[in-house]
Amino acid sequence: MSVSCSDRFTDLLCGEDSDEVFSGDSPACSSELDSPASCIEESSIAGFIEHERNFVPGCDYLARFQSQSLDASAREEAVAWILKVQAFYNFQPLTAYLSVNYLDRFLYSRRLPQTSGWPWQLLAVACLSLAAKMEEPLVPSLLDLQVEGAKYIFQPKTIRRMELLVLTVLDWRLRSVTPFSFIDFFAYKVDPTGTFFGFLISKARDIILSNIKEASFLEYWPSSIAAAAILCAANDIPNLSLVNPEHAELWCNGLSREKILGCYRLMQELIVDNGRRKPPKILPQLRVRIRPRTRSSDSSLSSSSSPPYKRRKLNNCLWVDDDKGNSE
Template sequence: MPLSSSSSGHPHQGLFSSSASDEHSNDLLLCGEDASSLSDDERLVPLFPPGSKCPAGVDEDVGEEDGNDVAAAWVGIEADHFPEMDYRSRFRPRSGNLDPAARLRSVAWILKVAEFYQFQPVTAYLAVNYMDRFLSRHALPQQPGGWPVQLLAVACLSLAAKMEETLVPSLLDLQVEGARFVFEPRTIQRMELLVLDAVNWRLRSITPFAFLGFFACKADPGRSLTGYLISRATRIILATTEEIEFLGHCPSAVAAAAVACSAREAPALSSISPESAASWCAGLTREGIVNCYQLMQELVLSGSGQHKQQRRSRIPPLQGIKLLGSEVLSSSSSPPSSASKRRKLSSRSWVDDGKGAGRRTEEGDDIN
């Protein structure tokens, strides 16, 4: 079915347009805030918290007491980066107004693109966090093909990559790995502004990766298996993003539960339990970690989640993991070839942001 425009203008006008003229659209990028608008908590949080930039790195120069204080401070503010309280309930089949399948497709696409470009794990997690925070505050219009949800996913991944990656693909090159629509850069940039407004420009979210290295050292004081714990827990954490049930758990609990799950698979660390993980940091709760741990065992590790048929991959068993120390992803170490990175537009829809028309080549439908 073609995407038709209304008589008032472009089909995207209601979602992206502003009262300002195009020649003054750059004014939308200006931020009127100054340092005085930051709260004390925002001033105290490091710009790049240890573990968020490189989850496999553990700073040996930081004392245990200092590490405990920093981790406890993050636990105290992690709820500031949550979606709205009723967000998870809105995915329920009868009473909810959000489509869990659409969210799952978007998350799966984000994970695939992040793997394609070998992004850091925290980049993919942040993109999903931005998407959930946006959807919890704003309703997207229902459109044929579901292009608004894909546009949101592209914008969120772009913002996350700008926050965490040194090399960021262009907005056009970012739209790979099965994207059904191709959006103009200007359209994505406008969506980025909407996302920034929805999250109140607070992009430095506290993620499980901020705690991962610290908790791994707590579980393995001798550090002989710390690299394995981080690598395994990273894969588990990324897999949790596909399940809406984990939206009710804070990042610190997700990190602690993931490390506990990983430790139980290593014979030398089998004594580690989710109950004991509650002692790793002030502010952790035994109940929260145990509940999250049980969900991971049920939905992620055992493959019995409600979306198991749609998952792109399962978490491999211990013997299937190659322990590479600081490496946190088990993807191929060789970069993707230039040929594989070429965008194939013949099977996707071009979504134009100007006055021109696009064509859905896979169905032969014009976008008027």
């Protein structure tokens, strides 16, 4: 499936001025993925730590999943789909993380309708589309974005309405502080010579994305997740395996020893647990390439009549609580 630019959608974000988004003392929370860690001042990292609380859900968000007022399995399924599309289009890890960040921040402030799974799918598509527009040089069309086993297919106008709803709920604050804002700096704290810098960064990214589906990590802020991921990555390097996790709080002012250790132990448990599981066999291209041929085929009208009806029905079902003044 070819990737096409969605030039007609660029007005949604390109008019956003960074000076308006970040006011007061908020830092310019851009990604540090491509910046040398040696150029990152500790004061900048401390600024990220100070403001990261503004880009995460509230402290009671995890409790909602634990009390089952929010469906943890539905969240896990939505995040799994985002990761599949990220891998299919080779999006940056930051794009996938931002997508989930938008989804969680939205769910903290706005409740989805208590109905079948289509609201979760629509929210996931909208969040991924917004994140891709923020970080990717080439963005698939809204129809092309709905691949990798998407259960429902939404019209572009429906997704754009959902994007605007997400933007409103997030107050247009899309440039978030994420674990990727910290990992370069923390990697050099573990390996000042830079000998294993590339491996540490790559491994830490993989660890962060592999754990993003787990609701338990919602307890930890980006700096703790980044520190824990770097520590887990260092365990795979004999020269660095003796790094003491309890000393990580000394890497920068504002770090929490308790949170880093808690996140580190949780990651270690999941790494061991995931190592015992056999990874599922995924054949994404077979599914993606078959679907367009089915839609374009004129040989059987009866076999294609049901999906368009479902699409028309779903695309007319976007809730408009904001028009009714209902915040839930």
